[in-house]
Amino acid sequence: xxxxxxxxxxxxxxxxxxxxxxxxxxxxxTVTAFIGPSGCGKSTFLRCxxxxxxxxxxxxxxxxxxxxxxxxxDKKVRVEELRQKVGMVFQKPNPFPKTIFENVAxxxxxxxxxNKKILEEAVEKSLMKSALWAEVKDQLHKSALSLSxxxxxxxxxxxxxxxxxxxxxxxxxxxxxxxxxxxKIEELISELKENYTIVIVTHNMQQAARVSxxxxxxxxxxxxxxxxxxxLFTHPKHERTENYITGRFG
Amino acid sequence: MKRTGEKIxxxxxxxxxxxxxxxxxxxxxxLVSESFSFFQVVSVWDFLTDTQWTPLFTQxxxxxxxxxxxxxxxxxxxxxxxxxxxxxxxxxxSEYAPKSFRKSIKPALExxxxxxxxxxxxxxxxxxxxxxxxxxxxxxxxxxxxxGIVMGIxxxxxxxxxSEDALYALPKSLRExxxxxxxxxxxxxxxxxxxAASSGIIVSIILAIARAIGETMIxxxxxxxxxxxxxxxxxxxxxxxxxxxxxxxxxVQHGSIEYKTIFAAGITLFVLTFVLNNISFWIKKKYQExxx
Amino acid sequence: xxNTLKNRLIDSGFKYFAIFCTFFGLIVLAIFIIQILxxxxxxxxxxxxxxxxxxxxSKAGILTAWTGTAWILGLTALISIPLxxxxxxxxxxxxxxxxxxxIIEVNIxxxxxxxxxxxxxxxxxxxxxxxxxxxxLLAGAFTLAxxxxxxxxxxxxEALKAVPKSLRExxxxxxxxxxxxxxxxxxxxxxxxxxxxxxxxxxxxxxETAPLIVIGALAYVPFxxxxxxxxxxxxxxQIFNWVSRPQHxxxxxxxxxxxxxxxxxxxxxxxAIYLRNKWQKKVNW
Ligand SMILES: Nc1ncnc2c1ncn2[C@@H]1O[C@H](COP(=O)(O)OP(=O)(O)O)[C@@H](O)[C@H]1O
Ligand SMILES: [Mg+2]
Numbered sequence: 001x002x003x004x005x006x007x008x009x010x011x012x013x014x015x016x017x018x019x020x021x022x023x024x025x026x027x028x029x030t031v032t033a034f035i036g037p038s039g040c041g042k043s044t045f046l047r048c049x050x051x052x053x054x055x056x057x058x059x060x061x062x063x064x065x066x067x068x069x070x071x072x073x074d075k076k077v078r079v080e081e082l083r084q085k086v087g088m089v090f091q092k093p094n095p096f097p098k099t100i101f102e103n104v105a106x107x108x109x110x111x112x113x114x115n116k117k118i119l120e121e122a123v124e125k126s127l128m129k130s131a132l133w134a135e136v137k138d139q140l141h142k143s144a145l146s147l148s149x150x151x152x153x154x155x156x157x158x159x160x161x162x163x164x165x166x167x168x169x170x171x172x173x174x175x176x177x178x179x180x181x182x183x184k185i186e187e188l189i190s191e192l193k194e195n196y197t198i199v200i201v202t203h204n205m206q207q208a209a210r211v212s213x214x215x216x217x218x219x220x221x222x223x224x225x226x227x228x229x230x231x232l233f234t235h236p237k238h239e240r241t242e243n244y245i246t247g248r249f250g
Numbered sequence: 251m252k253r254t255g256e257k258i259x260x261x262x263x264x265x266x267x268x269x270x271x272x273x274x275x276x277x278x279x280x281l282v283s284e285s286f287s288f289f290q291v292v293s294v295w296d297f298l299t300d301t302q303w304t305p306l307f308t309q310x311x312x313x314x315x316x317x318x319x320x321x322x323x324x325x326x327x328x329x330x331x332x333x334x335x336x337x338x339x340x341x342x343x344s345e346y347a348p349k350s351f352r353k354s355i356k357p358a359l360e361x362x363x364x365x366x367x368x369x370x371x372x373x374x375x376x377x378x379x380x381x382x383x384x385x386x387x388x389x390x391x392x393x394x395x396x397x398g399i400v401m402g403i404x405x406x407x408x409x410x411x412x413s414e415d416a417l418y419a420l421p422k423s424l425r426e427x428x429x430x431x432x433x434x435x436x437x438x439x440x441x442x443x444x445x446a447a448s449s450g451i452i453v454s455i456i457l458a459i460a461r462a463i464g465e466t467m468i469x470x471x472x473x474x475x476x477x478x479x480x481x482x483x484x485x486x487x488x489x490x491x492x493x494x495x496x497x498x499x500x501x502v503q504h505g506s507i508e509y510k511t512i513f514a515a516g517i518t519l520f521v522l523t524f525v526l527n528n529i530s531f532w533i534k535k536k537y538q539e540x541x542x
Numbered sequence: 543x544x545n546t547l548k549n550r551l552i553d554s555g556f557k558y559f560a561i562f563c564t565f566f567g568l569i570v571l572a573i574f575i576i577q578i579l580x581x582x583x584x585x586x587x588x589x590x591x592x593x594x595x596x597x598x599x600s601k602a603g604i605l606t607a608w609t610g611t612a613w614i615l616g617l618t619a620l621i622s623i624p625l626x627x628x629x630x631x632x633x634x635x636x637x638x639x640x641x642x643x644x645i646i647e648v649n650i651x652x653x654x655x656x657x658x659x660x661x662x663x664x665x666x667x668x669x670x671x672x673x674x675x676x677x678x679l680l681a682g683a684f685t686l687a688x689x690x691x692x693x694x695x696x697x698x699x700e701a702l703k704a705v706p707k708s709l710r711e712x713x714x715x716x717x718x719x720x721x722x723x724x725x726x727x728x729x730x731x732x733x734x735x736x737x738x739x740x741x742x743x744x745x746x747x748x749x750e751t752a753p754l755i756v757i758g759a760l761a762y763v764p765f766x767x768x769x770x771x772x773x774x775x776x777x778x779x780q781i782f783n784w785v786s787r788p789q790h791x792x793x794x795x796x797x798x799x800x801x802x803x804x805x806x807x808x809x810x811x812x813x814a815i816y817l818r819n820k821w822q823k824k825v826n827w
Binding site: 057082084087088096107109110111163 | 719722
Binding site for chain 3: 255256259260262263264266267268269270271273274276277280281284334335338339341342343346355357358359360361362364365366367368369371372373375376377403406407434435436437457460463464465466467470471491494495498499504512513516519520523524526527528531
């Protein structure tokens with residue numbers, strides 16, 4: 001079943017044409033990796049999927065994007081609801097300068113949930129899912145900024161999970177972390193796949209190979225190749241892809 | 251629901267911003283409308299050329315020149331006091347002083363600008379004037395000199411802080427080029443850094459002048475209340491601001507010509523400071539473009 | 543004398559001159575404060591703080607003046623804080639590129655340069671006469687609120703600007719609306735800087751004299767204000783009034799009142815500097 005579908009997506013920052021005719025589909029409960037040299041438009045495309053580019057001055061998009069059959073750029077769509085459904089984890093861990101508890105409860109609070117019991121349950125459940133519960137269960141009311149970088153990133157994942165999204169977008173979620181934290185995040189991605197559709201941007205080819213089912217290779221705003229991760233890494237169809245994954249440029 | 255809420259909030263916030271525009275419109279409207287009726291009685295020509303200002307006397311003259319000369323005299327003394335000190339501080343902090351000293355002294359200097367001006371007025375009248383009288387015998391107990399000097403002390407941080415920012419923002423390479431040729435810090439500072447930061451320094455001076463022109467309490471207390479067309483700093487003078495204070499303290503009938511004089515004086519003051527401020531904005535903008 | 547030696551002499555000569563300049567203003571201020579303390583500190587006692595003004599210097603106190611200052615401080619804060627912070631939020635978070643915002647911005651820069659006595663003329667016509675507040679606390683507070691509005695707006699903007707973009711993105715990414723993001727994340731993160739600006743602005747209002755003279759605040763008010771519509775005086779007005787009198791007794795009173803006024807000003811500035819330092823440390827998350 002198509003979970004995400006994009007049709008001829010073009011994007012511009014002012015005059016700068018950064019995405020060219022991107023059409024692809026992603027299935028539910030899979031992990032899709034976006035790879036490509038820096039500046040090729042991976043982040044821009046990812047951010048189109050939950051409309052995080054809406055506030056950027058001079059940004060313009062053409063083409064359609066459907067998630068679970070709904071045109072997400074339709075006028076009727078509430079962008080806030082969309083983002084609850086399609087969560088996002090950023091490159092640098094960006095917890096709110098508040099307690100761990102408040103970080104995870106934030107999404108529900110802004111939806112108007114006030115019941116303490118419900119919040120506590122949701123916080124526990126989300127922290128469990130992000131494999132952070134054991135480490136922080138005794139310090140829920142300490143500042144999130146006191147956590148290590150890897151823990152902060154898993155907290156950001158927990159925060160996203162708390163609003164029960166169907167889709168999680170991750171923009172180089174491990175690039176600012178040490179190898180052990182990175183391994184934990186990758187493990188987590190594999191577990192989360194059971195219940196969520198995940199799109200991850202990475203510049204680390206091994207990571208893409210390890211965690212993803214399908215991989216899309218971008219180059220200068222174009223989608224050069226898209227296919228099963230296994231195939232793309234072993235038998236790339238395009239020379240550019242091959243050059244990139246074998247490290248000849250990029 | 252959420253969307254309407256968001257829209258209402260945005261409108262409420264922008265309304266608060268609009269109040270600042272209303273304030274400006276209000277200021278201009280008040281000044282223009284009241285001085286308009288003033289200028290129906292007194293001709294603009296007389297206002298600008300008559301050398302006497304005696305609206306509260308029976309022999310009435312409405313020449314703004316004595317007030318302007320008083321204002322400029324005190325301002326000039328203030329700038330002459332603050333400029334060498336302020337620039338020296340700026341150069342010292344950006345070119346000589348250790349970073350930690352710079353960081354702790356800047357807020358300390360700001361204290362000078364935080365002291366209420368009525369306090370400076372008291373200082374000028376009761377400390378500085380008697381002190382100056384000890385070696386300038388014919389100095390009056392109200393005079394332009396001590397008001398100007400004290401005002402200068404007050405505006406030191408304006409000049410030093412803005413000039414220092416301008417100096418500090420210069421690229422390091424500029425100074426290194428000069429040091430590399432064997433120049434001393436003094437030479438580097440005054441031959442390279444100060445000229446390169448000149449627009450920022452000039453902006454600081456213009457803003458300081460505008461501030462001095464609009465300053466009220468120091469002159470109202472220490473400079474005397476006599477509209478005097480003079481350049482002698484030992485004499486008592488009256489500034490535009492001091493005149494407005496004098497009238498406000500008295501019993502002037504609303505709607506009378508005396509009442510309207512404070513708006514005519516006010517619009518003169520407003521135009522002066524407005525022009526100076528905008529010259530400084532213009533220089534700042536030009537200078538930013540150059541570096542971007 | 544050889545050239546290098548001469549240059550080095552000039553160099554170190556200037557250095558010591560500049561160090562002298564750096565401390566000159568502070569030394570002068572210190573001398574002045576010591577003078578004031580010598581003159582006035584003996585005059586401060588319970589009676590001075592709790593007495594009404596009087597034509598006899600030795601009987602006069604500052605009760606009406608400091609209560610008036612407290613009233614003005616409170617009312618000005620009530621008016622200026624919500625307006626200033628709201629306008630700052632609008633300019634920084636909403637109006638980045640629209641015309642209205644850029645007009646407001648230029649306008650604020652201009653307002654910040656308008657002499658305070660001009661605000662007095664505005665207050666006199668608008669609040670005292672047109673709105674008929676008379677020479678009341680309310681008229682004074684509105685006048686001073688307009689005067690310090692640009693300071694609060696600019697401080698709010700600076701503080702919001704310092705909040706990292708990632709914090710806003712995190713909140714938007716969770717599905718928060720713009721206002722929710724501002725209210726729950728950006729504003730709390732900026733609150734230290736905003737508070738610093740507010741306190742500095744209010745300390746400025748406490749020290750203002752000229753605009754209040756123009757709107758007709760009185761030097762001699764023989765009763766403590768009970769409502770915002772009452773006539774009033776404030777500490778700087780009282781000082782100005784006493785300074786203008788020839789008898790030495792009143793000069794002593796002025797010095798004593800200045801000690802109180804400076805105390806208020808320095809405490810407010812001290813709090814502001816403390817908050818600023820604390821906040822600057824925290825901002826580097
Ligand atoms: N906020 C922005 N404003 C203007 N141009 C941008 C912005 N963000 C990205 N770009 C430009 O868009 C192109 C694609 O950037 P991005 O999507 O971040 O690439 P990637 O994530 O693959 O490194 C780059 O040329 C970049 O300079
Ligand atoms: Mg990127």
